Amino acid sequence: MKDIGIIGGGPAGVIAGSYLVKAGFKVTIYEKNERVISTPCGEGISHTAILKLRHDTGFDSAPYFSSSIDGLKNIFPGNYYTFTYEYGYVLEREKWIDGIRRHFEKNGGQVIFNSEIKDVSKLNESVIIGADGPISKVRQKIGGKVDMCTAMQYKMKLDWENHDLLEFYWDLDISDLYGWNFPKKDYFNVGVIGNLKKLDNFCKKYKISGEILKKEGYTIPFNGSKIHEDKYFLVGDSAGMANAFSKGGLAAIVYASDILTYCLKNGFSSSYEQKIRSHPAFSKSYSLAMKTILSLNQKELEIIGKLTHDKDLLNLPTTTKLKALKYPSLLPNLLKIIRAFKGGMKYAW
Ligand SMILES: Cc1cc2nc3c(=O)[nH]c(=O)nc-3n(C[C@H](O)[C@H](O)[C@H](O)COP(=O)(O)OP(=O)(O)OC[C@H]3O[C@@H](n4cnc5c(N)ncnc54)[C@H](O)[C@@H]3O)c2cc1C
Secondary structure, three states, rough: EEEEEEEEHHHHHHHHHHHHHHHHHEEEEOOOOOOOOOOOOOEEHHHHHHHHHHHOOOOOOHHHHHEEEEEEEHHHHHHHHEEEEEEEEEEEEHHHHHHHHHHHHHOOOOOOOOOOOHHHHOOOOOOOEEOOOOHHHHHHHHHHOOEEEEEEEEEEEEEEOOOOEEEOOOOOOOOOOOOOEEEOOOEEEEEEEEOOOHHHHHHHHOOOOOOOEEEEEEEEOOOOOOOEEOEEEEEEEHOEEEOOOOOOOOOHHHHHHHHHHHHHOOOOHHHHHHHHHHOOHOHHHHHHHHHHHOOOOOHHHHHHHHOOOEEEEEHHOOHHHHHHHHOOOOOOHHHHHHHHHHHHHHHHH
């Protein structure tokens, strides 16, 4: 079996590592920090992704759930809202990553902390995996490109009653794409795709106030153009694998790690990129849905909210469908968004 070096001990590094040791590879993770440290994240993940991780690697995430989720509430301008249902969780992410790291080590993997890799070509392993996040050295080496967006988040203690839905706010006043409010056991993750000014506008407009425990921000790479060359493979944010519509990156890592392990184990290394591109988790429809949302104005978002108000977006009643026919120019956009939600409930978080 080949020896494998993974650069980065974030979610992509420890999840890919866990798949690979299970398949019998000798794996070393090089992490620049002195311990596992989570990058900023809303920490939402679907039950489907958690089940797949457990089934494939044997890792049980249950001790790391901060809260359980029944689905999504999508809020539109005018305070109209709609639902999509799928079980999921908000994680204690740093502890979760460290739990997967321990699982990886128990199965024979090695993690070397305090080891920042500055020149990837100096690593001796016969396969090198870049799991080194948005500013990836391995991506620089193979020449891949990504699109990037900024996301800002407060960890907040709110007076709000705790809810068991992930709230998404599709409102151009407050974000470049959407804002979110995810409930944790002791506080909420409140964030926007956009800058700090947008985050403050979001909190002001939707009267989200309370003690700010932490302010954090980071970039999210998506639409990665190249993920493999010779002995170098990318997974996670280094690959620009986050879902273009939801910007969720965790489920994508689980699916990509499975595909990468299959390719390396069966001698199909050169098909990694093609297998990723043809998997539904990485469908182009998400990029299309993002562009569709970005092409809508505030009034159109409000009409979509009003049309689907208080309904299950994926099971709209016939009366709503008939009402939608009154807006022929908006109808194709609504259908693209619904399609992205349909796939997204399984693959985008
Ligand atoms: C505000 C925000 C909210 C988000 N919310 C969600 C969400 O709710 N659900 C979801 O699914 N996704 C979410 N995402 C996306 C998700 O967080 C990322 O896709 C995910 O963290 C990517 O993991 P990664 O391991 O690829 O990269 P990272 O988390 O960036 O980890 C990279 C690791 O590599 C290490 N490293 C980097 N360079 C080197 C080097 N040269 N040598 C050694 N080590 C190195 C770093 O120290 C780090 O540990 C969110 C992102 C943001 C910014």
